[in-house]
Amino acid sequence: MHRSSLAPTDSGLPHSPLRFAPIKLRADPTRVVLRPFNISLDRSDGAGPSRAARLVADILRLDAAAAERELARVEQDFADRHWQMDRIFEARCDAIAAQMTLDITLLGTTRRRLIGAYFCQEYSHAAAAIMNPSMVAHPDQSGLIDGAQRFLMSVRTVGEGHISSIAFREGLIEADGGLRLWPEGGPAMAAVIAPPRTERADACVQIERQAGCNLSNCVIFPVTEAQRNGLEDLRLVRFVHDDGRAEYLGTYTAYSGRAIRSELLRTRDFQRFELIPLSGRAARDKGMALFPRMIDGRYMMIGREDGKNVTLLQSRSLTDWDSPGKRLLEPEYPWEFVQMGNCGSPIETAQGWILLTHGVGAMRKYCLGAVLLDRADPSRILARCAEPILTAAESDREGYVPNVVYSCGAMLVGDRLMIPYGIADSAVGFAHVKVADLLRFMR
Structure with a gap:
């Protein structure tokens, strides 16, 4: 088991409130599946x-x-x-x-x-790259003390043919910010389609972990024609329904090699999964991130319908997103001028919804920022980072796609956010920030 205490590290931004862990996950050609x-x-x-x-x-x-x-x-x-x-x-x-x-x-x-x-x-699913993680609280929080929380994390892995798949890692975040990753502990195994299988392109497909395979060894590969060239950038969220039922939902991009669309992963236990195509005009775009609960009787998403600006989407249906979005954020600072997008689902705090964002500036350099949205009316922006909280440090900018840092979802642990992030599409790093410090960093 890997363990690290998070310590201050120079991020390239002298005033950034983030702290970093030396742990990094990297592409690994030895992880093969049948x-x-x-x-x-x-x-x-x-x-x-x-x-x-x-x-x-x-x-x-x-x-x-x-x-x-x-x-x-x-x-x-x-x-x-x-x-x-x-x-x-x-x-x-x-x-x-x-x-x-x-x-x-x-x-x-x-x-x-x-x-x-x-x-x-044999297929080495993570031989070329590992990137774009998303972290949520683990379904099993039993037996923990002193404010520790178990987590599970999805990552996008890339292998032969530039095919993207979804892999998982599990671990523990301690009260002092220490991070432990559970060992993979065995061969990777691909999830399999659960019968009956339908051949309709717009149908839900059910898949399941193979018997005896733990989650850290499970890999979800494309299983439909719409997903043929990859499952990209899963944004996980623990969703709580109005009646108190909780499940895990995740939006991701299905890529056929010719077209993209947004789809939804749905599971209660990470043993059996549904892969559901989303419909509507917003589903034709990438980077949709679901709020963790309904607001005023509607599901809400953060999207990017025009490829540049961040939009707020609403729907009465979890799977149909045809209503036009409302522009929420547009590039304001130089590090955002090329485009903006979300870095995972909004995170609810007493002060409001914290939405991590990414911006792209000169030389296609990616940076992470954050905004604070009103809890009752997420279309209202309460505060915003004028400077990025994370950018490519000199030691982290080299890789498959240089100068990129990117996250698909952070996790609230006590009074801090734990932020896993992709590094140059070649590795995954970890940072954390106290909520109070992040809010002070905003304007």
Whole structure:
């Protein structure tokens, strides 16, 4: 378990109230999962068998001894890298058989697993980048003392083909600001689709963690055509309904490779998840962040409909956002002139809603700021940072996308905000600030 006390560090801004932890998460090519290896099921020449069909035929031509030897080689190479590998192979074989209308009732276990192995691959989901974290209170807060809180954090990871996925980490924030990250402690495992599966592009898809996989080892990959090229920038929030029921909601960007849209992740326990497409004109944009409760009978979101300014959105429906937004913030200071956006859901305090923001200035340099919104009427701005609270320090500006700092959601712990943030799309760092100090930093 990693532990760090947060200590003052130069952020490049002499008056910034933030304090920083030396802990950083970085891209890690050793974190691999088993994923489907997709081989064409279409006929190659319009008449003959498909490439996949020819591969299955080659496997079935092996005699029993050869099939057993080949499966033994696969197990020797990969068994210690993947838990429940044989079960995954059998499930993959069943899926291929269903797609090819192949009768596998007479196949033995060896051939089923071998077919599954040929249609699987290792994928290093965080080999290229890790970025844009979002932190919320953990569902399990039992047994804690002295003001400590458990947290869970989502991160965007990027692997081969620049495909983005959602991964998680768990940990503990102590009363004095000390930060502990729980070890991943085992192989990563991809969440799987829970039956029944629908093929409608606008339908909700249910997925679930595999049996025995803890949350810090769970990875959510794209599972629909609209998500084909990535699930980007999950903004988690613990949402409390008017009747007191709580659940975890998260908006993210689904990218097909041609188009984007906003979708909603919904879960109560982080064991089973719903992935729900959002509808309406606002859902065609990126960076939507949900308020953690309804206000005056309406759901509210922070959005950016024009790519430059921050808007306030309202809806009677959690999944339909067709009403035009009201402009809430526009660039005012030089570090915001290119564009502004949110850095996660607004956080409710006694003084008002604290909304972390990002601004982009000269040389495409990203900075983090904050505004204070009225609790009863979030369209009213009470205070605003004239200078950023966080910018790329000299030691943090290098990476996959230099000069970027970015967060998708902070967490209130006692009298301070804990802010995880992405560094140059290559790492994740941690900072915290006392609410009183942050408010004094605003105008």
